[in-house]
Amino acid sequence: MNEYNFAYLDEQTKRMIRRAILKGLAVPGYQVPFASREMPMPYGWGTGGVQVSAATLTPDDTFKVIDQGADDTTNAVSIRKFFENTAGVATTEETKKATVIQTRHRIPEAKLTEDQILVYQVPIPEPLRFLEPRETETRKMHSLEEYGLMHVKLYEDISQHGAISTSYSYPVKVSDRYVMDPSPIPKFDNPKLEMDAIQLFGAGREQRIYAVPPHTKVVSLDFEDYPFEASKADHPCDLCGAEDSYLDEVIMDDAGSRMFVCSDTDYCRSRREAGHQGPMTREDAA
Amino acid sequence: MTPLLQVKDIEKSYGARIGCTDVSFDLYPGEVMGIVGESGSGKSTLLNCLAGHLEPDAGQVIFDTRADGPVDTVTMSEPERRMLSRTDWAFVHQHARDGLRMSVSAGGNIGERLMAVGDRHYGDIRDKAIDWLGRVEISEARVDDRPTAFSGGMQQRLQIARNLVTGPRLVFMDEPTGGLDVSVQARLLDLLRGLVREMGLSAIIVTHDLAVVRLLADRLMVMKDGHVVETGLTDQVLDDPQHAYTQLLVSSVLQV
Amino acid sequence: MIRNMPIHSCLCPAFCRFEYLEKDEAMIELTDVSKSFTLHNQGSAVIPVMEGASLKVDPGECVALTGASGAGKSTLMRVIYGNYLAASGTVLVGGLDVAKAQPREILALRRETLGYVSQFLRVVPRVPTLEVVAEPLLALGRDRQVALDKAAGLLARLNIPERLWSLSPTTFSGGEQQRVNIARGFAHAYPAMLLDEPTASLDAQNRETVLSLIEEAKARGAAIVGIFHDVEARERVCDRSVNVSEFTPGQAA
Numbered sequence: 139m140n141e142y143n144f145a146y147l148d149e150q151t152k153r154m155i156r157r158a159i160l161k162g163l164a165v166p167g168y169q170v171p172f173a174s175r176e177m178p179m180p181y182g183w184g185t186g187g188v189q190v191s192a193a194t195l196t197p198d199d200t201f202k203v204i205d206q207g208a209d210d211t212t213n214a215v216s217i218r219k220f221f222e223n224t225a226g227v228a229t230t231e232e233t234k235k236a237t238v239i240q241t242r243h244r245i246p247e248a249k250l251t252e253d254q255i256l257v258y259q260v261p262i263p264e265p266l267r268f269l270e271p272r273e274t275e276t277r278k279m280h281s282l283e284e285y286g287l288m289h290v291k292l293y294e295d296i297s298q299h300g301a302i303s304t305s306y307s308y309p310v311k312v313s314d315r316y317v318m319d320p321s322p323i324p325k326f327d328n329p330k331l332e333m334d335a336i337q338l339f340g341a342g343r344e345q346r347i348y349a350v351p352p353h354t355k356v357v358s359l360d361f362e363d364y365p366f367e368a369s370k371a372d373h374p375c376d377l378c379g380a381e382d383s384y385l386d387e388v389i390m391d392d393a394g395s396r397m398f399v400c401s402d403t404d405y406c407r408s409r410r411e412a413g414h415q416g417p418m419t420r421e422d423a424a
Numbered sequence: 425m426t427p428l429l430q431v432k433d434i435e436k437s438y439g440a441r442i443g444c445t446d447v448s449f450d451l452y453p454g455e456v457m458g459i460v461g462e463s464g465s466g467k468s469t470l471l472n473c474l475a476g477h478l479e480p481d482a483g484q485v486i487f488d489t490r491a492d493g494p495v496d497t498v499t500m501s502e503p504e505r506r507m508l509s510r511t512d513w514a515f516v517h518q519h520a521r522d523g524l525r526m527s528v529s530a531g532g533n534i535g536e537r538l539m540a541v542g543d544r545h546y547g548d549i550r551d552k553a554i555d556w557l558g559r560v561e562i563s564e565a566r567v568d569d570r571p572t573a574f575s576g577g578m579q580q581r582l583q584i585a586r587n588l589v590t591g592p593r594l595v596f597m598d599e600p601t602g603g604l605d606v607s608v609q610a611r612l613l614d615l616l617r618g619l620v621r622e623m624g625l626s627a628i629i630v631t632h633d634l635a636v637v638r639l640l641a642d643r644l645m646v647m648k649d650g651h652v653v654e655t656g657l658t659d660q661v662l663d664d665p666q667h668a669y670t671q672l673l674v675s676s677v678l679q680v
Numbered sequence: 681m682i683r684n685m686p687i688h689s690c691l692c693p694a695f696c697r698f699e700y701l702e703k704d705e706a707m708i709e710l711t712d713v714s715k716s717f718t719l720h721n722q723g724s725a726v727i728p729v730m731e732g733a734s735l736k737v738d739p740g741e742c743v744a745l746t747g748a749s750g751a752g753k754s755t756l757m758r759v760i761y762g763n764y765l766a767a768s769g770t771v772l773v774g775g776l777d778v779a780k781a782q783p784r785e786i787l788a789l790r791r792e793t794l795g796y797v798s799q800f801l802r803v804v805p806r807v808p809t810l811e812v813v814a815e816p817l818l819a820l821g822r823d824r825q826v827a828l829d830k831a832a833g834l835l836a837r838l839n840i841p842e843r844l845w846s847l848s849p850t851t852f853s854g855g856e857q858q859r860v861n862i863a864r865g866f867a868h869a870y871p872a873m874l875l876d877e878p879t880a881s882l883d884a885q886n887r888e889t890v891l892s893l894i895e896e897a898k899a900r901g902a903a904i905v906g907i908f909h910d911v912e913a914r915e916r917v918c919d920r921s922v923n924v925s926e927f928t929p930g931q932a933a
Contacts (some may be wrong), residue, residue, distance in 0.1 A: 285541025643783040668720030
């Protein structure tokens with residue numbers, strides 16, 4: 139494996155990325171520009187997250203990758219393999235055993251701890267872009283804390299759908315200052331953004347890194363008369379019976395029968411191993 | 425009485441070419457001033473300098489702020505100036521699409537300034553938006569339609585509603601009736617006149633249309649080649665113009 | 681410029697100069713006023729139209745301007761109203777020199793002190809007649825209902841049928857428009873008034889009403905300058921006449 143420098147990137151690049159990460163931690167929610175490198179994978183496959191992970195990993199770390207909560211999807215498997223090959227770090231599928239977790243579109247169900255780092259893959263870091271395409275203007279809006287536009291988006295949601303229909307990438311205000319896109323996690327995960335672990339966000343194509351330090355206030359934007367709600371499918375997990383986890387809806391056959399399962403595969407498996415059962419596993423057992 | 429706006433020796437050049445120079449005037453609360461002149465006379469440059477869209481090369485634009493009294497807006501910090509332009513100032517563009525968000529509903533367009541100053545109650549924001557649609561004579565039924573579905577006159581009225589919803593004290597207008605049909609113009613002018621009176625607004629209106637200033641403006645400033653050539657009471661300047669250029673301007677209007 | 685002695689207590693909080701006009705002081709006083717037009721675009725020809733015009737009108741006095749057509753009656757009225765800029769001399773109205781005043785001072789003067797009933801109604805389309813007549817009071821910040829009541833009273837006196845009050849006067853007949861114009865001109869009790877042919881083309885009854893309005897204005901102390909071709913009307917309401925031909929350059933007395 140020694141054809142590669144540790145974790146693929148050269149030391150200068152990792153140092154540059156670490157400076158961006160430290161700046162991001164110092165100014166929670168602020169998008170720090172960084173010189174994103176070409177990675178041996180296409181944009182949109184997590185190049186931002188991979189660079190942040192590469193700069194974060196040490197040889198003693200245990201690494202976990204999830205994509206939509208699952209450890210076994212193509213994207214998760216290939217990134218895990220990438221770091222197994224280039225960094226030689228230990229990998230795991232168990233949330234509790236991981237020290238660095240790279241994620242796409244989910245926050246693990248298990249409560250993260252102070253000695254863990256969660257690295258998000260971010261496609262579009264700019265929450266204001268939906269209504270203001272000019273980067274010069276959005277930067278100015280951030281610097282002057284002009285965030286009325288963010289509420290215009292939510293207003294449009296309510297006026298068109300009767301409720302805030304934004305269900306992922308739900309904008310938050312970090313530490314009473316910067317409005318931030320939490321990456322396309324479901325809004326169900328938004329309350330978990332106030333956590334004990336360090337959260338780092340990397341956008342490779344857009345060349346931005348931002349961060350939420352542990353125990354930082356993160357508020358989901360809303361209206362007084364339309365308060366934020368962390369919604370999920372009103373159903374228990376069909377496999378493990380969990381009532382408190384975010385569910386994927388899986389179509390079973392052409393007749394349209396469906397099942398709901400935890401999107402967090404590690405969470406679901408560990409519950410089943412502990413003896414929990416859902417409607418379908420009970421049925422199978424019966 | 426303190427002037428709402430004191431303009432002192434404003435000068436703006438584009439390289440060797442003069443945009444406007446040596447412009448000074450006071451605008452008092454409730455006053456409407458018209459700036460007339462032909463294309464290239466410097467009237468739009470002046471308006472943009474006053475409204476903070478362009479930085480003048482020299483001069484002061486002193487606004488009587490609510491909190492701190494008269495402050496030079498040219499040297500004030502950008503956050504302060506932007507806050508001013510969302511609260512106490514308004515700018516009505518000639519082309520409604522420059523002043524509206526075309527991909528946002530009429531209600532969202534009006535609500536934006538309210539949300540920008542911290543309104544966080546959807547029901548209240550929507551009620552105010554609907555109230556303002558009514559005041560600019562747009563049906564409540566259109567509140568969720570995008571301005572792209574509106575006629576030119578409606579877009580312009582929507583732009584006015586969007587600007588006035590926060591109760592500004594000074595409105596800058598750049599050819600507010602330009603590009604509209606004559607019948608639509610009359611309606612818009614009538615509306616503006618009513619709103620100016622009702623809200624006690626001060627306004628600076630740039631136009632080349634003398635009928636517009638006769639109807640809306642208390643006083644007039646005539647510009648030519650970047651210089652102010654004549655100022656005075658609107659009807660006096662139009663009926664008894666003193667300067668050669670103003671006489672030419674007034675006599676060039678077709679009589680109907 | 682500021683005199684003493686209240687003749688009119690105005691409600692305008694901003695520009696009031698008229699609370700302290702000295703007793704027996706003229707309300708309107710022109711001294712050696714001249715007016716000429718310079719036609720810059722026609723070889724800078726200078727056309728003198730008025731010279732040495734002096735005029736003094738006391739509170740409660742009505743002065744008629746006379747002279748042949750084109751002698752400058754309307755020009756003089758316009759100079760007093762500030763519509764034409766005097767070339768020299770002073771034009772004091774309620775203590776303010778209109779020839780030198782700032783636009784906002786003239787506007788305040790017109791709101792508060794100096795009324796003008798022209799021969800033609802000039803209004804914004806779509807505004808109802810009742811509002812048109814009440815407007816001078818609303819502009820002074822008077823209570824809306826009080827203003828509308830006053831307007832209604834005047835319109836009734838001038839025989840404008842009530843069913844027309846909610847319509848814009850732009851569609852009215854010439855005579856009706858003129859009466860609306862007069863009602864508007866008399867809505868506020870101006871201390872000084874300019875009347876341009878107020879009785880022209882009115883029937884006997886309405887003419888009588890207008891003359892009564894003028895007499896009432898005089899009785900409350902208004903200083904009035906008017907143009908009346910109607911000789912009977914002039915003799916009835918005017919205390920004296922001034923022939924403006926005396927001020928016509930080259931024909932001076």
